Amino acid sequence: MTVQRADARRNYARILAVAEEEVAAHGADASLENIARTAGVGSATVRRHFPSRQTLLEAVFSERIDALVARATASAGAPDARAALLEWLGALTAYASSARGLAEALTLAGTDDPDHAPACCSAKLAGAADPLLQRAAQAGAVAPGVTAADLVTLVTGIVLATEHHQDPAAEANRLLDLTLRGVVPQG
Amino acid sequence: MTVQRADARRNYARILAVAEEEVAAHGADASLENIARTAGVGSATVRRHFPSRQTLLEAVFSERIDALVARATASAGAPDARAALLEWLGALTAYASSARGLAEALTLAGTDDPDHAPACCSAKLAGAADPLLQRAAQAGAVAPGVTAADLVTLVTGIVLATEHHQDPAAEANRLLDLTLRGVVPQG
DNA sequence: GTGCGATACGGAGGGCCCCACCACTTAGCA
């Protein structure tokens, strides 16, 4: 392929816009067919631009993910490494539990193509969290053996498990706090 | 209804047996229709005995859930309250991550009928965990504000988030350990 | 043993969805 044709780019954008609304409304298992209908294209066109549901979800969330990544790099040099990490994890949790479908998308990551992994959401987040984690670890604030991927996984799990709560964001935040401080401290 | 007819009871048992295998093989979103076919009954019969997918899942897991509950009550009087709690949580995690679909079933709980809640899996587990938690708390081993439901929710989340890992059980156990000890201790 | 009423069954049909194929349109270069 040389470069995408103009109409293809137009359709891509339109589908993505509709998909954002639809995923926000119905979560990760929004109907692809419905998205196609609303966008005024055939269902095959959706599948061409986004071969799998996972691909579409990643595209939908990628901007916000990038924002979180940027935020992480911005606070990489903050004076209090521990606080910076905590704050970022809080932001991640808040966003993930407000954006229906993100958490499911994160767990699905790496389940299909093994090599497409580095480009996917969770890898990007883990990559962004890593510097924060390293600095906090150097400050002696982090338990041994914790990886950035662990942090993302834990947050994902909390969000998934609180999804059906009333006020999921608050519950998720509370459980995050618990997890960070330790449920049964002084091991 | 007076009492169930003999053939109805037979069908119920047969469906349940098939459902166990099918859920073990395909997780919480196993095909109800396929279960019906394998059991040699019409799909309507499945729906009659188990009005919702959630109902079926609860039935599938109830024996094992009851076993976990029994285990909790058995170790309610153990000398080391903290160790007893930890051990039970480990067992819960191990079972949940080995039994496909259990974690999803736990998160779905209470999402439909508000009053059927007490009978459902997660409530049963939380009820069983509560005495262990209380005793551990009295021993000063538990962070303030932790409820039994929190414990079940956290384990559920960890299991959900590690489901697509290779070796999910080991990963889940590691993350449980992290959560209990605290990722970023000394709050 | 037989008849009857309530209970339980399962097939059929509608709606929705995912997926793959393929004849057709259209953009963009020469």
Added chain:
DNA sequence: TGCTAAGTGGTGGGGCCCTCCGTATCGCAC
């Protein structure tokens, strides 16, 4: 202005979920 490859969307097959309703079966009463 033509040509060609890129892109499109309609269509059909396969599944699944769910509901309705005519029918078969059970189990009690006689």
